[in-house]
Amino acid sequence: MFAPSLRPSSRLAVPPREARHSHARGADQGGRASGPRGCTLRVWTRQPSERTLRGASGRRGRPCGRSQRFRRNFAELGTPPRLRWSAAMPRSPEAEDALAVYAERGGDASNTGQADAVAWLADHAPSLLGLVRSDPSIIPDVLARPIEHGSDRETLGASLARALSGRDGDSAEVRRALRRFRHRAIVRIALREIRRVADVEQTSAEMAWLAAVVIDAALDHATRTETARHGRALTRDGAGAEVVVPLTVLGMGKLGGLELNLGSDVDLCFFYETDDAEVEGGELTVNELYARVAKRCTEMIGEVTEDGFCFRVDLRLRPEGTRGPLVNSLASAERYYESWGRTWERAALLRARAIAGDRRFGAQLLETLRPFIFRRAVDPSLAEAMHEMLLRSRRELRVDEERDVKLGKGGIREAEFFVQTLQLVWGGRHTELQVAGTLEALWRLRGAGLVSDREAETLADGWALLRRVEHRVHVWTGYQTHRVPDEPRFAESLGYADLESLEAALGRVREGIAGLFSTLLPGETPTDRDWDALGDLVADGAEVETIAEALAQRLPVRDPYESAAHLARLGRRAAGPLGPVTWQRLPQLGRRLLEEVAHVGDPDTALRLLADFFNRLGGPWAYERLLLEEPRLTRRLIGLFGASPTLSSALIGHPEDVDLLLVSGAPRVEELVAPHDALLAELGPDPDPEEIVRELRRLKRTGTLRTGLAYVAGELDLEGATERLSALAEGQVRVSLEAARRWAERRWGRAARGGLLVCAMGKLGGRELGFGGDLDLVFLFGEEGETEPTESGRSVTHGELFARMAQRTMQLLRQRDAEGPGYETDTRLRPSGSKGTLVVSLAGFDAYHEKGAADWERQALVRARPLAGDPEVARAAQDRFDALAYLRGPTPGEELARVRGRLQTELGSESPERYHPKLGYGGLVDVELCVQWLQMRHGDDARVRSPSTPDAIRRLRDAGAIADVDADALSEAQTFFRKVELALKLFDEHRDPLLEPRGRTGAHVARSLGVRARDGLSPTEALDETYRRHARAARRLFEREVGEVQAPAPWEASGES
Structure with a gap:
């Protein structure tokens, strides 16, 4: 089993140049003033499931034949007495009996899709059958939209708005509609997970968005009801205009982190902007009015009615817990947290998200509280405080540590606290760590060098399995419990052969998580003996075969011999990191490098690139202290070598860029564009092409490397990365075109009318350029004519001038320099393709398409856009693109x-x-x-x-x-x-x-x-x-x-x- 290797000092006590942040639920269980939360409430229904939903025997799991009622119901429907099973449909006595009840209650059990859904619920989420029993129309409603497609907040919000249409004034009808909507949504979400269409992350996010839209609708109704009775709370904005005092709801814990369980309650906090306001009529204060709104809102979603409930509501995370007011103003919240805020409250706010009401004000509130959550000062004692909160939860709830997947050793809470602790410790310095989701924070911690690749994978894999089991426990039992049932069928529902196999899998992941969590606590230090033995072999110049044998015992390499050869290169020079001089003087450097290689996903590649990096350095001693003093730098460096040979090669070619590994956060688009604007401003009348190319290649290399590092680290999503790579390329095109224009006009004169336009096509046109992507370009110009004569009296046609300008532009874009490679360009999307002229006038462009250009050429214009050059030509070209692409119909x-x-x-x-x-x-x-x-x-x-x-x-x-x-x-x-x-x-x-x-x-x-x-x-x-x-x-x-x-x-x- 993987043993975590990072010392506590590496994680918490050595402040790197930048830091990270965390989202911890803190005292989710034991840290709240009002005490622990109970764990015995039914999750799905108010009544126990009927005997028939458990099986004819009355006990789950006992074989039973088809019931007489099953046969009778199908006989009455005129359907043969047999189930219409789909190929993927589970076959079990429980499923058959559940279908009998479904048919008895009016469900269409002869419909394959509906029968399939009911059978899956019976075998994997039996507690949900109570909802279906009460309202069989849930199943066809759920299946009206293909189960393969998930839902986001917008989709769920639109569906709920339709469900509530026409019920605004009737509270009872609104409550009923909210519950009916929730029941359908939760059955759908559960089906998506148990059918393995959605993973745990998707399920948790959909549950969180479901809760958010339900709470938002309940808050809206409660606000309208209470303000109709008592008046609105009004204040004045900066311009003196009368406005309603904003009220927001923060979702805390798993709700705020978009990680809500299928059986979770919702942790909420209500805040409003100011007490400097009056309620119309003067009967109530702002706090009293909004307290009534909050009370009505929580009752609407939490109260058990004949239709059940939406979500249990927990308000204990608010300032002062149960002793505090139900709603708080911004000023009172600030005073409370500044004066009395505790570690568990920092952890709770770490995962907060504005989910209902005025979400803009909610975001402003969280921004105001950010300095309380994320401190600039590094405080390693946070780890002990978080550990104590976990121990308190276990004591107060009398946790069965062996079977409780949440609070037991190596459970979900330890995984979350591991991530949240590091976020709280480092988040004040590393703003990119200030995110609410566990996995997103984990990948950012990995990108920041605070956890290794292998540690991140160990925790992510373990967390996913534990959360999946937790979800299944909830829909299996119908209770808010985290204890794994001692039932073989439960293990089978998760795809395991028996209970022992499930317990073994849980044991493995919990061991890994517990090991990681223990590295945050004092006194946990790994042994260096194994690394010393390997380092001694390399420093002593042992044969590659000997090194390979030792290496294979310590690192999971694919090719021990090849990897040993790379390792030997690190010790070939006396001053190398594993060379005899360095190994004797600073053995801790070699140990740290080897430890980090052990934790990347591809240690073979990491060793090869690590050897290349140090061999490239003339004197590696200049980097020794930096690598020793900056554990995060070492981790990011080795992590990069194991993740991206492409980016690594760029860094190895220019080791002076190693400082970029310490730059916090993703580059902004403006940061990539601004240096090109500055370069444009500095261009002379006849720019030196070598100087331009050198600077362009440097900007391309560093911009690509920063973007790539942020993408690999999870700081940029796909669209963010491609947007930046496209902006970088656009800057290079603009500078190259302008330099080419000045060069060409100095030699052949200025165009009399109109200029040259560079149009982006393909992925560059769509701002979707990837790493190493070619630039699809088309060159257009305004009118034919002659250039104005130069001082020597020389002139050429516009076509000749712009052809030379286009060729020069592409040369400046493509030319490789010591600073790095340029861009490959492709102009084959121009009229007539590679057989046509490089530059085309607008008139020529029109003529080509009027004569019958291929339909696919028109379709290519969907992604065309003017990129750089003459603005008048750009407007005319865009009009032509739109007319050709959009106004003549699609390609056959x-x-x-x-x-x-x-x-x-x-x-x-x-x-x-x-x-x-x-x-x-x-x-x-x-x-x-x-x-x-x-x-x-x-x-x-x-x-x-x-x-x-x-x-x-x-x-x-x-x-x-x-x-x-x-x-x-x-x-x-x-x-x-x-x-x-x-x-x-x-x-x-x-x-x-x-x-x-x-x-x-x-x-x-x-x-x-x-x-x-x-x-x-x-x-x-x-x-x-x-x-x-x-x-x-x-x-x-x-x-x-x-x-x-x-x-x-x-x-x-x-x-x-």
């Missing part, structure tokens, strides 16, 4: 489907073991062509026009041109395939981006995307399954909207499904 579907098939079969290079995420079956091209085709089809509606694929999907959805479920499928597929593409480029930018799911690239991509083992699948197998699912969805939508593609999936060749 059969033609586009034929082209798509050829791209797959001729360029995809796919096989059963190798997929092409861009050109292959159901890949990125399916998504992009389908979206563009839909844009062209609905192009008369300006709302759908956008060169960006993600933005276009959102616009098509908003315009009603595509259903929500289809938009979700396209968006998810596009995001997935782009992430795969970027991961492959970060692995090897020179290699054709082919994914081998079961090979080395598959392992790298799985690590990069955070794909974990699940449901008996290894990470690479889970990646393969996810890839196929998105590919099928994308191809299905393409063929439905555009036309059938005559090209099969690569896995069909091997007979796989």
Whole structure:
């Protein structure tokens, strides 16, 4: 089992240059003033399930035949007395009997989809059957939207608004509608998880958004009801205008972290802006009015009625707990936290999120409290305080440490507290760590160098399994408990052969989490003996075979001999990190390097690149102290070597950039653009091309490296990374074009009318450029004519001038320099392609398209946009792009489907073991062509026009041109395939981006995307399954909207499904 290697001093006591932040629930159980929360309330129904829902025997799990009632019900329906099982449908006596009851209550048990859903609930979430028993219409309502598609806040909010339509004035009707909505949503969310359509993160986020929209609706109704009776609370804004005092609801704990369980209560805090206000009528104070609103709101969602309840509400995390007022003003909250705030309250606020009411004010409130949550001063004693909170919870709740997956040793709470402690310790210095979600914070801690790759994976995998088991416990028992049932069928419902197998899996992950948590506490120090023995061999110049044998016992390398050879390189020079002089003088440097290599996902690659890095240094001693004094730098350096050979090579070529590893946070777009603007301002009348190229390559290298580091660390999402890479490329194009213009005009004169325009196409046009991406460019100019004569009397045609300018621009973009490589450019999307002239006038562009350019050339203009050059030409060009792309209808579907098939079969290079995420079956091209085709089809509606694929999907959805479920499928597929593409480029930018799911690239991509083992699948197998699912969805939508593609999936060749 992996043993954590970081000393407490490395985590907590040595302040790096930058820090991290955390979100801890603090005293979720034992730290609240009012004492521990009970754990015996039913989660789903007010009444026990009927005997028939447990099985004919009355005991769960005991075999039983089909009941007479089952046969009678189906006979009355005129249906043969047998179940219509789908291929994936579980077969069990419990499922059969549940279906009998479903039919008896009026459900359509002859419908395969409905029968399937009921059977899955019976075998995996039996407590939810009580809801279905009370209201069988839940099942068809849940299945009205494909179960494969999830829901975000917007989707759930829109659905709830429809459910509440016409019920605004009747509190009883609103309560009933809220409960009916909640019941349907929770059954759907549970079905998605137990059917393995959604993972734990998706389930938890959907549950949190469900709670948020329900609470928001309840708050809105409560506010309108109370203000109608007592008047509004009014104050004046900065301009003196009368405004309503904002009221917000903060979701705390798992709700704020978007990690709500299927059986969780909701932790809420109510805040309003100011007491300097009056309530209309003068009957109440602001606090009294909003206390009534908060009380009514919590009753609306928490009170048990004949329809059940929405969520249990816990208000004990508010200032002063149960002794404090129900609602607090901003000023009183500030005073309380500044004067009396305790560690557990910092931890609680760490995960707070404004979920209802005036969310803008809520965000301002959290910003005001941020200095209380995240301190600049590093306080390692926080770890002891967090540990004490956990121990108190265990004592007060009398936890069964062996079976409690939440509070037991190595349980969910230890995993969360590990992350939250590091966030609280370092978050004041590292603002990128100030996030509420456990896994997001974990990846950022890894990116900041505070945890290693292996530690992050150990905790993430363990946390996911524990949360999945916790969810299943809730829907299995119907109680808010975290104790694993001692029932074999429970283990089987999770995919384990028996209870012993489940307990063994839980034991392994809990051991790893407990080990990590213990590293935060004093006195936990790892042994250096193993690393010393290995370091001695290297420093003494032992044979590679000897080093390989020792290495294989200590590191999980694929090729011990090759890795040993790289390790030997680190000791070849006396001054190397494992050389005899350094090893004798500073052995701790070598130990730290080896420890960090042990914790990355790909130690073979990390060792190779580490050796390359130190061999590149003339005198490595300059870096020794820096690496020893900055543990975070060492961790980020080795982590980068194990994660991205592409970015690592850039750093190795310029080791002076190592300081970029210590820069906190992702670069802002303005930071990448501003140096190019400054360079433009400094250009002379005839710029020196070598100086320009040198500076452009430096800016490209450092900008790409900073963006890549932030993306790998999880500080940037996909759209954030591609937006920055695109902005960086645009800056390079603008500088290159301007330098080329000055160079050309000095030699051949200025154009008499109009100038040259560079248009971005493809991914650059959509601001979706990836790492190592080519620049698709088209050059247009205004009018034909002659240039104004130069001083020597020389002039040329506009076409000649702009052709030379375009060639010079591309030369400046492409030219490699000691500072790094440039951009490859591709101009084949211009009129007539590679056979046409490099630059084309607007008149020539018009003539080409009037003569009958291919439809695919019109479709390419969907992603065209002016990038740099003459603004008048840019406006005229955009008008032409819009008219050609959007006002002439789409490409004939059969033609586009034929082209798509050829791209797959001729360029995809796919096989059963190798997929092409861009050109292959159901890949990125399916998504992009389908979206563009839909844009062209609905192009008369300006709302759908956008060169960006993600933005276009959102616009098509908003315009009603595509259903929500289809938009979700396209968006998810596009995001997935782009992430795969970027991961492959970060692995090897020179290699054709082919994914081998079961090979080395598959392992790298799985690590990069955070794909974990699940449901008996290894990470690479889970990646393969996810890839196929998105590919099928994308191809299905393409063929439905555009036309059938005559090209099969690569896995069909091997007979796989």
